[in-house]
Amino acid sequence: MRRYRKHISIWDNPETQTLGSSAEEFLRKLPGPTVIFVRGKRTQETRAVCTLLHGNEPSGTLAAYHWLKRRQQPACNVALFIASVETALTAPGFHYRQLPGNRDLNRCFIPPFNDREGEIAQEFMAYLDEIQPTSVLDIHNTSGDGPAFAVSIIHDDVHLRLASFFTHRIIHTPLRMGALMELSQHSMPIVTIECGGAREQESHELALNGLTRYLNAEQIDTIHSEETFELFHNPVRVVMQKESSIDYQEYNNHQVDITLSPGIERFNFGIVQPETQLGWLSSGDLNHLQAINSYQENVIDHILKVVDRKIYPARAIKLFMATTNPTIAKSDCLFYVVDADGREIVRGPVSEHDND
Structure with a gap:
């Protein structure tokens, strides 16, 4: 019926x-x-x-x-x-x-x-x-x-x-x-x-x-x-600015603001070390990216760093839900991140934020 x-x-x-x-x-x-x-x-x-x-x-x-x-x-x-x-x-x-x-x-x-x-x-x-x-x-x-x-x-x-x-x-x-x-x-x-x-x-x-x-x-x-x-507690979403552009290539695509490796999905749920390159930023800075935690802090510089326009983790991190779909990356997020121990990424010591 x-x-x-x-x-x-x-x-x-x-x-x-x-x-x-x-x-x-x-x-x-x-x-x-x-x-x-x-x-x-x-x-x-x-x-x-x-x-x-x-x-x-x-x-x-x-x-x-x-x-x-x-x-x-x-x-x-x-x-x-x-x-x-x-x-x-x-x-x-x-x-x-x-x-x-x-x-x-x-x-x-x-x-x-x-x-x-x-x-x-x-x-x-x-x-x-x-x-x-x-x-x-x-x-x-x-x-x-x-x-x-x-x-x-x-x-x-x-x-x-x-x-x-x-x-x-x-x-x-x-x-x-x-x-x-x-x-x-x-x-x-x-x-x-x-x-x-x-x-x-x-x-x-x-x-x-x-x-x-x-x-x-x-x-x-x-x-x-x-x-x-x-x-994994309180993951932070790494998002791109609305006006920014993105591509997934093995080389730096200078026609877009953000280029990520097409193999980024292989890092899902693993620990990614600071020496691992994730992509490129054409501007050479992090202004195209943002990561707001539960305390309304932008912690993008605690997650990523840029060296010679190359993107690396700023510390050992766990990332997940990484996508290689530019539409989803732009409308939703690039990926989620927690610290290597599974806790939320914050500015300053965790104890100052009463994070559990």
């Missing part, structure tokens, strides 16, 4: 034969943003999953499709939200993060809600308020190649446990940009799962295996030890 709201349709307990013979055919059967509701063994609890907020991130959709085709009854009710259907289907398929001229849907979970993306986000939030899920997972792919990780705005055992269905790496961040995970609270924990690169079969398998574990778990038991986790 299908029910329709203004922007979101709800498809209750679809039969396997109605899902199509491929994930693409499955998407074509959806009229737009769709919640697929599956009745579980225990009907007094509902868990929610959101995916495809970005149309170029297929792993969550592939996982949802293959899980539904298996026709397994979950431990409790499940609400699967497939968001940017039209964007994902726009040729050449799973290509656009958001359609040209439209807002990033995963930046629309705060006001204003005065366009279609805002109204979709608002309608989904109202639906979550109706069904009162005990937890929510938001499944993505990373903007570049790299290992899987999770992101949470709350650092506690329940959020760690949700992450652990997919990965041992978790980022705790205070950043607020209008993402779905920012709605997280102790009564409805929300964790973002980044499954790895969108083109990697390993990412699709991780999404399906993690989703299956999450939906089959009788209880979301808490984690009592953090020893098995690799934790």
Whole structure:
């Protein structure tokens, strides 16, 4: 049975034969943003999953499709939200993060809600308020190649446990940009799962295996030890100035302001030492870049340095979510950074900032 709201349709307990013979055919059967509701063994609890907020991130959709085709009854009710259907289907398929001229849907979970993306986000939030899920997972792919990780705005055992269905790496961040995970609270924990690169079969398998574990778990038991986790606290976004230009080459492209190595993704989640060259700055200074931490300090000079127009880390750092997509680099960020010990980069001693 299908029910329709203004922007979101709800498809209750679809039969396997109605899902199509491929994930693409499955998407074509959806009229737009769709919640697929599956009745579980225990009907007094509902868990929610959101995916495809970005149309170029297929792993969550592939996982949802293959899980539904298996026709397994979950431990409790499940609400699967497939968001940017039209964007994902726009040729050449799973290509656009958001359609040209439209807002990033995963930046629309705060006001204003005065366009279609805002109204979709608002309608989904109202639906979550109706069904009162005990937890929510938001499944993505990373903007570049790299290992899987999770992101949470709350650092506690329940959020760690949700992450652990997919990965041992978790980022705790205070950043607020209008993402779905920012709605997280102790009564409805929300964790973002980044499954790895969108083109990697390993990412699709991780999404399906993690989703299956999450939906089959009788209880979301808490984690009592953090020893098995690799934790990253309060990462800093390295962004470029709006008027600046960027390219990815093995040489200094003097036609742009910033040139980064096309191999920068290989540094994701590793420690990068100060002698490692990351790229070039045509101006020979850091004015084209900015990195604001949670204390509203611009710490770009504590992250990067320039020697003979070459960009190096200013200290040993861990970077992640590095991308080689110029559009994403310009509209979102170049990469995220923490200190080599996983802590936030600040000006002066950490103790002065009461950083934990």
